[in-house]
Amino acid sequence: MPLEKKEQALLMKLLYQNGSNLSTALREYRSLKGLRKWSVSRQALKKMITKFEKIGELCVLQGRGRKRLSNESAEEVILAVIERASGSQYSSTCARTVSLHLSLPWFTVRKVLRSIVKWYPYKIQVVQELNSVNPDKYTEFARILLVRIAVDNAWPWNIL
Secondary structure (H helix, E strand, C coil): CCHHHHHHHHHHHHHHHCCCCHHHHHHHHHHHHHHCCCCCCHHHHHHHHHHHHEEEECCCCCCCCCCCCCCCHHHHHHHHHHHHHHHHHCCCCCCCHHHHHHHCCCHHHHHHHHCCCCCCCCCCCCCCCCCCHHHHHHHHHHHHHHHHHHHHCCCCHHCC
16 A cells, blocks of 8 residues: 555654664654554565655656557548548548558557547448439439538538
8 A cells, every 4th residue: 555645754754863764763653653564565665765865755756657649640640541541442441450551559540530530430331222213313412411511511410
């Protein structure tokens, strides 16, 4: 169980009051806090002391954690997706092929597309076959949709 900053400061104060004697400082700390057993090992305390003497601060250093995605790699992903989609027959691509192309994890590519660009994956399914009875009607409808999308880019999201 890691110590809080106040507890670390108290322990360091007791250590320096007792002439850098770790055993005496631990005994006094246990008596002040009313502890019977010590939850942190001696080795961990020695490491904390050497770190304090080296850095001069009682702070928790930044851990490994998740690394933030840089803007350059996000732009690189976006450009690669657009490039691969424009080169394909159906003007689409998948995150896995882009990740292989860029040598990035596919989840990173997916995260960029979903959270930054707000593009969501979808699968095109043939729902109804278009009959060639009245092709002018279909082309007119397609032109109306394109005009609406040109005016308001978010309009297709309001359909459902």
